[in-house]
Amino acid sequence: MPIRQHRPPTDEFVEDFIEHAVPSAIPNDRFIDWDSIDDDVDKYEKQIEAIAGLENATESEFVEGVADALMAADDTREWIDFYFELVGERGNKYSSLEGVWKFYPVQRAIDGGDREEALDLAGVLQNVGLQYIVDEGNVRDHYRGMLVGMESHARKNRQGLCFEDEVEKRVAEVTDRLGEDGYDVEYDDEYTTAYDDDTGQEKTVDFAIFEDGDLAVAFEANCYKVQGSKPSEIRRSYNHVAQRMRNDGVVFVWITDGQGWESMENVLAESYNDIVDVYNLHQADEHLAADLVDDFDDE
Template sequence: MPIRQHRPPSDEFVEDFLENVVPSAIPNDQFIDWHSLNDDIEKYEKQIEAITSLEDVAKEEFVEGVADALMAADETREWIDFYFELVGERGNKYSSLEGVWKFYPIQRAIDAGDREKALDLAGVLQDVGLQYIVDKGNVRDHYRGMLVGMESHARKNRQGLCFENQVGERVAEATTQLQENGYDVEYDDEYTTAYNDDTGQEKTVDFAIFEDGELAVAVEANCYKVQGSKPSEIRRSYNHVAQRMRADGVIFIWITDGQGWESMENVLAESYNDIVDVYNLYQADHHLTDDLVAEFNGS
């Protein structure tokens, strides 16, 4: 059975949820991961020094110098990745109108002593504009700027991690309160449990609370900064999970938030009607611990 003690009608739940929604889970001081960014710069210090030494040389000398560095490299792929990151490209290959350059086979060829492959790749990098970057600016500052620009991709993952941290704090608080009420409970994250049936299927949940060593509460955490089909897909999936968890005697809770919900009132209402134990961070702060304590107390 659901644990929510405060169960308003779905329209009131949606109104309360949206009035207190957080726009994003990322705090201002984590918008850019400066620590990792500076670690990346330090990681490529040798490459930065090498490419800087080719400032204001002729085109042919630049290509030769890049090829020499590739041939002498202990970790060839690191050098290839760095050169292409300087021109704003990440991945396992570079493609253009002129062709496709797959980094792994090029790396293997260079490691085997194929200087022509190194010269070819160096020529491509010169054509793309690597020499222009070296001649016209500070390579280290340019690379820092490229990493900041690439943060928009990393931020998608950081959104989820930051939200999980927020939810983890609430789960820890609820666990502590249960312990103070005399229950032998503890919590963990990223826990995988098998369903108590003959399907052999398993489910990994973001957080789990155990009582006397047995799974008692499963918590999933999702934050949506933009609207789309994902919340609706997750709602259907979690409705199924919630039913199976409850059949096994496990409480299932979904904590979700983000401005992506603001135009998805119908999906939010369906989530509440189906799963019931749905909270945003504000609602979790005001109800989650009390709901869990009441459930454990048999209220």
């Protein structure tokens, strides 16, 4: 059975959820991962000094200098990655109208002593604008700026990590309250449990509370800053998980939040109707502890 004691009508739940939804799970001080950026800058200090040494070289001197560095590199791929990050490209290859340069075969050829391959790649980098970066600014500052720009991609993963941190605070607080009430409880993250049936299937949940060593409550945590199809897919999946968990005597709780829900009210309503034990952070603060305590008391 669902644990929610405060169960308003669906429209009231949706209105309350949207009113108190957080815009994003990333706090200001984690918007940019400066420690990681500084680590990357330090990691490429040798490459930065080498490429800066080619400032004001002729085009041919620049290409020769980059090729020389590639031929002498202890880790050729590290140098290739750095050069392309300077021009704003990350991945396993570079492609353009003129062709495709797959980094692993290029690295293998250069490591095998193929200077023509090194010169070809150096020529591509010069043509893309690497020499312009070296001649027109501070390479170290430019690289740091490129890493800041690439943070927009990193923030997609950070959104989920930051939200999980917020949910873990609530799970820890609930576990402490249950402990204070005399229950032998503890919690863990990334816990995998097998369903109590003949399928042999397992489910890994973001957080789990155990009572007397047995799984009692499973939590999933998701934050959506923008709308999309994923919440609908997750809702269907979690509805199935919730039913199977309850069949095994385990409470299933979905804590979700984010301004993306503002344009997905229908999906939110379906989630509440199907799963019931759905909370955003505000609602978890208001009701989750009491709901779980009541559920434990009823056992």
